[in-house]
Amino acid sequence: MKFRRSERLIDMTHYLLEHPRQLVPLTFFADRYGSAKSSISEDLAIVKETFEQRGIGTLQTVPGAAGGVKFFSKISEAEAREFMAELCEQIEKPERLLPGGYLYMMDLLGHPQFIHKVGKLLASVYAGQNIDVVMTVATKGIPIAQAIAAHLNVPVVVVRRDSKVTEGPTVSINYVSGSSKRIQTMVLAKRSLKEGSKVLLVDDFMKAGGTINGMVSLLAEFNASVAGIAVLVEAEHEEERLIEDYISLVKLENVNIRESTISAVEGNYFSKNIDFS
Amino acid sequence: MKFRRSERLIDMTHYLLEHPRQLVPLTFFADRYGSAKSSISEDLAIVKETFEQRGIGTLQTVPGAAGGVKFFSKISEAEAREFMAELCEQIEKPERLLPGGYLYMMDLLGHPQFIHKVGKLLASVYAGQNIDVVMTVATKGIPIAQAIAAHLNVPVVVVRRDSKVTEGPTVSINYVSGSSKRIQTMVLAKRSLKEGSKVLLVDDFMKAGGTINGMVSLLAEFNASVAGIAVLVEAEHEEERLIEDYISLVKLENVNIRESTISAVEGNYFSKNIDFS
Numbered sequence: 001m002k003f004r005r006s007e008r009l010i011d012m013t014h015y016l017l018e019h020p021r022q023l024v025p026l027t028f029f030a031d032r033y034g035s036a037k038s039s040i041s042e043d044l045a046i047v048k049e050t051f052e053q054r055g056i057g058t059l060q061t062v063p064g065a066a067g068g069v070k071f072f073s074k075i076s077e078a079e080a081r082e083f084m085a086e087l088c089e090q091i092e093k094p095e096r097l098l099p100g101g102y103l104y105m106m107d108l109l110g111h112p113q114f115i116h117k118v119g120k121l122l123a124s125v126y127a128g129q130n131i132d133v134v135m136t137v138a139t140k141g142i143p144i145a146q147a148i149a150a151h152l153n154v155p156v157v158v159v160r161r162d163s164k165v166t167e168g169p170t171v172s173i174n175y176v177s178g179s180s181k182r183i184q185t186m187v188l189a190k191r192s193l194k195e196g197s198k199v200l201l202v203d204d205f206m207k208a209g210g211t212i213n214g215m216v217s218l219l220a221e222f223n224a225s226v227a228g229i230a231v232l233v234e235a236e237h238e239e240e241r242l243i244e245d246y247i248s249l250v251k252l253e254n255v256n257i258r259e260s261t262i263s264a265v266e267g268n269y270f271s272k273n274i275d276f277s
Numbered sequence: 278m279k280f281r282r283s284e285r286l287i288d289m290t291h292y293l294l295e296h297p298r299q300l301v302p303l304t305f306f307a308d309r310y311g312s313a314k315s316s317i318s319e320d321l322a323i324v325k326e327t328f329e330q331r332g333i334g335t336l337q338t339v340p341g342a343a344g345g346v347k348f349f350s351k352i353s354e355a356e357a358r359e360f361m362a363e364l365c366e367q368i369e370k371p372e373r374l375l376p377g378g379y380l381y382m383m384d385l386l387g388h389p390q391f392i393h394k395v396g397k398l399l400a401s402v403y404a405g406q407n408i409d410v411v412m413t414v415a416t417k418g419i420p421i422a423q424a425i426a427a428h429l430n431v432p433v434v435v436v437r438r439d440s441k442v443t444e445g446p447t448v449s450i451n452y453v454s455g456s457s458k459r460i461q462t463m464v465l466a467k468r469s470l471k472e473g474s475k476v477l478l479v480d481d482f483m484k485a486g487g488t489i490n491g492m493v494s495l496l497a498e499f500n501a502s503v504a505g506i507a508v509l510v511e512a513e514h515e516e517e518r519l520i521e522d523y524i525s526l527v528k529l530e531n532v533n534i535r536e537s538t539i540s541a542v543e544g545n546y547f548s549k550n551i552d553f554s
Contacts, residue, residue: 005283006282006283006286006323006327007323007326007327007330009283009286009287009290010286010287010290010323010324010327010328010331011327011331011333013286013287013290013291014290014294014331014333017291017294018390018393019390046283046284046287047287049284050283050284050287050288051287051291053284054287054288054291056288056291098442098443098444098445099442100442102442102443103443104443104444104445104466104468105443106434106435106443106444106466106469107432107468107469109433110426110432110433110434110435110469111432112423112426112427112430112431112432112433113295113296113430115423116295116427138415138416139415139416139419139435139437139441140443142416142419142420142423143419143423143433146389146392146419146420146423146424147423149387149389150389150393153389153390154389155384155387155388155389156387156389156420157383157387158383158387158416160416165375165376165377165379166375166379166380166381166382166383166417166482167375167381167383168375168381189381189383191381191384192383192384192387205443
């Protein structure tokens with residue numbers, strides 16, 4: 001069965017979007033559509049150009065016999081800035097404010113298109129880097145971790161506060177929560193992380209950085225290393241933070257629980273050297 | 278700026294995949310590409326045909342002035358059967374077996390392409406139905422719920438075992454766990470579910486059905502109704518199940534912890550009347 005170019009472009013687009021950062025040999029597409037490799041190359045040039053123009057991502061061509069093409073999901077700077085403004089507006093709604101300066105965010109974390117965009121924004125930073133796995137702490141970090149992992153095409157590993165029967169043998173550590181100074185526990189299933197993994201740590205909310213710091217300690221137990229740290233929202237914090245090199249999308253300022261006011265501004269995202277599409 | 282057909286098809290494919298079950302007016306695409314509506318109609322006919330042929334999904338055309346096009350993510354029966362076989366093979370690996378007849382599944386639940394496919398399989402069942410929200414219980418149901426919700430383009434709501442400061446006011450219920458007969462608690466943030474919502478209940482693992490049954494009771498407190506029940510794996514269960522009308526992808530049989538053997542067979546998925554692409 002032969003495919004017309006228009007059909008190939010549609011199916012290729014779908015296939016590449018579902019397989020980010022994965023090397024797809026030209027012969028795979030040539031066989032799939034019964035087409036010559038030269039036609040496939042032309043198709044891919046059109047896909048690449050359109051992906052870049054429309055802020056979908058980019059294609060990288062790997063030459064040679066073992067070569068092919070890799071799709072990287074990337075956001076355009078214009079789209080990132082537009083989404084960031086919307087994000088700040090959403091976050092600073094006063095009804096989100098909860099006792100203790102926490103924020104209700106489950107509506108955003110549960111919204112499929114919102115979380116997909118958050119994932120794309122953060123994955124764009126790490127698209128070209130060597131990341132083996134995305135790690136987060138249950139529960140609210142999971143949607144963000146999953147959204148980033150989908151764009152990076154790597155697994156998600158979930159750390160828990162307590163061990164469960166469905167985890168099998170676990171490794172646990174104690175850490176000091178940065179803001180309340182209490183001793184807490186973190187547990188990770190032994191089989192969930194390979195030695196030597198390069199790990200992107202993710203969370204929804206960061207105050208002093210105690211939770212992230214706990215994950216860093218946990219990584220040491222697995223001989224794994226930190227490949228990056230990304231949070232959706234960072235809170236105001238007067239004392240020194242426990243961690244330094246992180247990316248945040250939004251930063252809270254002027255949180256006033258009595259007056260029920262809050263303001264959300266851009267985090268340090270745009271100050272990082274991001275290679276937009 | 279004018280777009281060639283090839284560019285339009287690529288960008289349209291991406292746009293539709295990112296906005297399932299959402300009505301997109303033809304004028305939206307006409308404006309986006311500076312094209313006549315007649316050209317857009319031709320483009321969409323090609324996209325529809327290719328989506329259906331390749332098991333990506335289908336497009337529904339809504340006629341009239343307020344009309345447009347809606348994309349429904351659907352799996353083909355061949356792809357569903359192929360994935361199901363792979364799924365059973367993955368699940369019945371003896372090293373997954375844990376004390377109490379539980380299964381270690383976090384590696385699968387954290388795998389982006391696996392979970393995307395699980396989401397597509399289950400969302401295909403409910404694509405044409407009236408679903409407002411997908412609900413699950415923390416922690417392991419979250420990846421599945423999020424994957425289904427992405428295909429259905431509806432929010433995810435997460436029930437917890439305990440209340441947290443980041444939830445605000447909550448509603449809690451007690452329920453009896455089906456297998457251990459213990460009284461347990463379930464908590465849901467008050468603002469997370471609207472009255473009258475039609476809810477798809479999702480979980481990773483079902484024994485007697487106590488957890489699902491707990492969610493059903495919780496729905497009553499929100500005047501919400503069950504629109505469907507879907508689980509990834511159902512365990513062997515000798516007594517009567519607490520729930521009847523559910524969809525399962527995989528069913529465990531012959532679980533023998535002493536011998537460390539287990540077999541996984543197709544659940545009731547294919548016995549449901551699914552409209553494949």
